[in-house]
Amino acid sequence: MMASSQRSIGEPCAFLPNRPGEPYFQLRLVPDRIVFRGERLSEVATTVEMQMINLTQHRQCFKIKCTSVEIFRVRPPLGFLNGGETIPIRITFFSKQVPQTGKHFFVFYHIATNEVRVMH
Template sequence: MADKKSINVSAIGTSAGASIAPPQSHSNFIDAGTTSLLNKAGEPAFKLSLNTSKIEFKCTDDRKPASVFVKMHNPTSETVSFKVRCTSAEIFRVQPPLGFVKPNETVSIVIWYQNQDKRDEMFKSHYFAFYHTRSDGRTARELWTNSKAEGVRRIPASFISAK
């Protein structure tokens, strides 16, 4: 499992109480590979590495939010900007939703499932889309306003009982 305390300092925002640690350098980072969710026609292949090919939320009966930590590694020689989107902003949160990854560095991203009384949402097919594009000096928010993704990977989400 990913280190729960590391959040990229060059990413946009942090959650209250989260520790901030510098990005880590991982020359031997192992990519989990493609998932069951293929890219749409014309979408570019994902050139970064992720440590998981599925996101599983362990849900409890007490309705406490469940979180998963994902590590993203940039094996390229350029700084890239990333963006993470989800199928439902009503039940999921991503922190940070966008930011930068320098060459040969790894960032940690935390994804929360609100775990509220929305049982019908658990039976829908949910996923998280990870996008990246070259950095050009603008802020991540400015960059993603009108940039096209240079790489895409969708990671399916599932819900399991913590019992």
């Protein structure tokens, strides 16, 4: 239960359905919702720690995007996951003003790959 003095960003919302012909999301995110909570959200950086799990046996390349790179920082924003692998993801909110709930979103993309290194 959230204390009355706490503020939060990102109360749970529904996932968008896949478009016709679009492949299913084959990663698991734990937790499956991103909610920033704290008594001083507009004063100090607040971080949500997640786990991204590859549910397939195939190596996956992933990229995480957000609606505002000015107030959110995602680490790592892109990378690789081997089949069955789990990696930590850290998403940090830092802003002087707390935005409306539901205004910002994060998108997690992935695709199977055989690549073993990132090309720059």
